[in-house]
Amino acid sequence: MYPLLKLVLFDIDGTLLMSGGGGKRALNRAFMALFGVSEAFEGIPVAGRTDHLIFEDAVARAGVTVTTESRANFYTCYFNFLREEILKPGPRKGIMPGVKELLSRLEANQNIVLGLLTGNFSEAAKIKLTYFHLWHYFICGAYGNDGVQRRELVPVAIKRARDLGKDIQSAAQVIIVGDTPLDIECATSTGAVSIAVATGYFSTSELRSHGADHVMPDLQDSGAVIKIINGTV
Numbered sequence: 130m131y132p133l134l135k136l137v138l139f140d141i142d143g144t145l146l147m148s149g150g151g152g153k154r155a156l157n158r159a160f161m162a163l164f165g166v167s168e169a170f171e172g173i174p175v176a177g178r179t180d181h182l183i184f185e186d187a188v189a190r191a192g193v194t195v196t197t198e199s200r201a202n203f204y205t206c207y208f209n210f211l212r213e214e215i216l217k218p219g220p221r222k223g224i225m226p227g228v229k230e231l232l233s234r235l236e237a238n239q240n241i242v243l244g245l246l247t248g249n250f251s252e253a254a255k256i257k258l259t260y261f262h263l264w265h266y267f268i269c270g271a272y273g274n275d276g277v278q279r280r281e282l283v284p285v286a287i288k289r290a291r292d293l294g295k296d297i298q299s300a301a302q303v304i305i306v307g308d309t310p311l312d313i314e315c316a317t318s319t320g321a322v323s324i325a326v327a328t329g330y331f332s333t334s335e336l337r338s339h340g341a342d343h344v345m346p347d348l349q350d351s352g353a354v355i356k357i358i359n360g361t362v
Contacts, residue, residue, distance in 0.1 A: 138246035140307035143329025149219020177311025227349030245270030
C-alpha cells in the first residue's frame with residue numbers, strides 16, 4: 130500500500146519571504162492613484178488576512194465609494210505598482226531562513242504535493258514569488274481572490290490539487306505552514322495540521338498560545354518539518 134499523499138500549503142509573506150514593505154507601498158500608491166487618499170493602508174491589520182478584507186478596511190476608513198469597475202482598476206494598478214516596488218530595498222527583505230532547501234527537498238518527494246494558501250491575490254503572489262525565484266516550486270494554490278476568509282481557501286486548494294490528478298481526499302491530508310494566528314485558525318477549523326513559524330511578527334510562544342499543532346522558530350530544520358509532514362512526530 131502506498132502512503133497517502135500530503136498537500137503542503139505555504140503562506141507567503143512572513144513564511145516564505147518578506148517583500149521589504151513592497152506590498153504596502155504598492156497598495157498605498159494604487160489607492161492614491163484611484164481614490165486620491167494617501168497612506169490608506171497605514172495601521173490596517175494585514176497579517177494572515179486576505180487582500181479583499183484589507184482593501185475593504187481601507188475603503189471603509191477612507192469613506193470612498195467603490196464600484197465593480199473601480200475595484201478591478203485598483204487591483205490592476207496595485208499589481209503594476211507591485212512589479213516596481215518589489216525591486217526596491219526594504220526592511221527584512223528576502224527569503225526566510227531554510228526555505229529554499231526545504232522546498233527543494235519537498236519537491237523531490239513523490240508523496241508530497243506543494244501548494245500555496247495565501248491572502249495575496251494570485252497575481253500578487255506570482256509577482257512576489259517570481260521575483261524571489263520560488264514560484265516554480267508550487268503546482269497549485271488558493272488565493273485571496275478565491276475567498277474572503279482564509280479558511281475558505283482550503284477546499285479550493287484541495288480541489289485544484291485533485292484537478293491535477295493528485296489524490297487528496299480531505300483536509301486530513303493537508304498541512305498548512307504559516308506565521309500568523311489566522312494560519313493556525315485556518316488549519317484548526319478545517320481539520321488540517323498546522324506548522325507555525327516565528328519568522329513573521331509573532332513569537333513562538335504567541336503561536337503556541339493560539340493552538341498550533343507544531344511551532345518552529347523558522348524552517349531551517351527541514352528534516353524536522355518533513356517528519357511532521359509524514360506524521361512521524
